[in-house]
Amino acid sequence: MFNMSLQVGSTHTPEAVLFWVLAPMAVLAALGMLLVKKAVHSALLLAWVMITLAIFYIAEDALFLGIVQVVVYTGAVMMLFLFILMLVGVDSSDSLVENIKGQRPASILAAVGFGGLLISLIGRAISSHDSVGLSIVNTDGNVQAIAQALFTQYVWAFEVISALLIVAALGAMVLAHSERKHLSQRQLSVNRFRQGSLADTAGLPASGVYARHNAVDVPALLPDGTPAPSSISATLAARGDIIATAPFELQIHEAEEN
């Protein structure tokens, strides 16, 4: 299967071809990620960089690492994608105006510092240890060897990092979560009957006076003959576009006389 690159410093032709085809593409995609205007495009290019890295891992006989790289990072980039859609908006491109003062030098400093940290750590890891060779490490199988290292020698670092990630996730959730109570339709309707008066439970009275004037600007008449202001739209009331109800009232004594 994947029995390439056994000796240090020698690569087989297929691996070399793979490298020289994919590496420029990965570098171009990484540059594009920084330079492209739309945030979604840059997320896509990031996904491509992750996948090419996974292919490199697989070519270097780190099959498990390569596959996990795809599973984890494509999922992570997908999350990023969703965040972009939610925070930036669907079709707006990034604004290039700086909002936070001194953000650019600070971020450059942080990037350089992080790069230096990585280089020094990797350099120390490489220079202070003699490599034993892949085949010796993988005698029990690649996955088993990784599990062995992860759950014995590095278990403490592993646990600390996972705790850190969980704290970060919880923190993000607490910050983003707003406590808002949603009542269901059912609860709202029950509340309507249980609390307050029953006058409005079946809806507000409709405007107009029966058989005399049914326009929206005429308040309804209550049983006692007074106009009901709740039957009129608040906007009309504010504008003063309301017709007085008095002419439409039924004159009871008149009716009795006739």
Added chain:
Amino acid sequence: MNAAALIGHDPGWLIAVKGLIVFVLCVLLTLMSVWGERRIVARMQMRLGPNRVGPFGLLQSLADGVKLALKEDLIPKAADRIVFVIAPVISATTCFMAFAVMPLTGEVNLFGHKTVMQLTDLPVGVLYVLAIASVGVYGIVLAGWSSGSTYPLLGGLRSSAQVISYEVAMGLSLVAVFIYSGSMSTSDIVAAQHKWWYAVVLFPSFVIYAISMVGETNRAPFDLAEAEGELVGGFHTEYSSLKFALFFLAEYVNIVAVSSLATTLFLGGYHALPGLTFTEHWLGGWFCMVWFFAKVIGFFYLFVWLRGTLPRMRYDQFMKFGWKVLIPTSLLWILVVSTLRVMSARGEPRVLIAAFTFGIVLLIMAATSLYERATRQGNVEGLPDSSAEPSFPVPHVQGINRVESNNG
């Protein structure tokens, strides 16, 4: 010789031939399954289904495919053109890749070479399938985003949330299989099931996988990404012609892929039903493929059956089900399985193992009955105290002011 060793000796042209066979099988199976689904659903709804084109309407999906290809190919003005074109290609290519690790037969003779009908045997084959599935979602999400329209965007977002949450449940359901078989390679897992299928031994895992595979493929009752009542066509609303055909193809190949994985991991793969193992030597070993596809078609029938039976779930119920039922259940199950595994590996007496299993069963029963009692007595959240006197007159009948609120 095991599968990995046999595959290792394949010459390049044989790998190409195998790839071609797998590809052709997938496309044929898609054509047949579209037809089959329409016929089966029609039977369930007392209709006939497509029966005009060819014998029994068998060529209907071929005719539909040709029709789709001849339709006008539209790209909306508001669409992001490059991503709009890439999205269906991602969907349609990734869906085939999962078949590279599916063992379709045991040792067979292909053009004079002793080999197995499996493209490659990775030591982490099952993880590879998961990885491919997670790349495949990009097709749907990008299609939704790049259409430059509201409904596709909503469909794409829904499907990404859906696939991410159900992939967690799916991955967890596979852990028990890994623990029991001691391997993540598909051929090893099939070999480890020679005595008992994992659908029997690890029944809860099988159920969780079967549910999450429906969620993973965006199929009814979990087809919220393309809920036609709410989102027109969901993520593929703006797609027409061949691009739409690619999504269509991807959906059905994905169904076959998850069914194949289920067959491989839980139903003994290409092996025959218990008691019929003599059939495995028929046709020089090729008869195994019949068994494999019989099981896959069984799963496909399940998919169609679900679609014909169940109404679509509401989105929040669906998410709640994934995160609050499937994932905790599978975590607990993994705990139980690994404990049992360690116990049997240490050679603990059988009585102890049986007692542990019995204790777990008792605990689950106690927990469910407690939960049921709690929900029966509990009031609906957000309601005022039902024992308070209502503000409106009620006739003096006992218990009238207590509103029944069981299913809020």
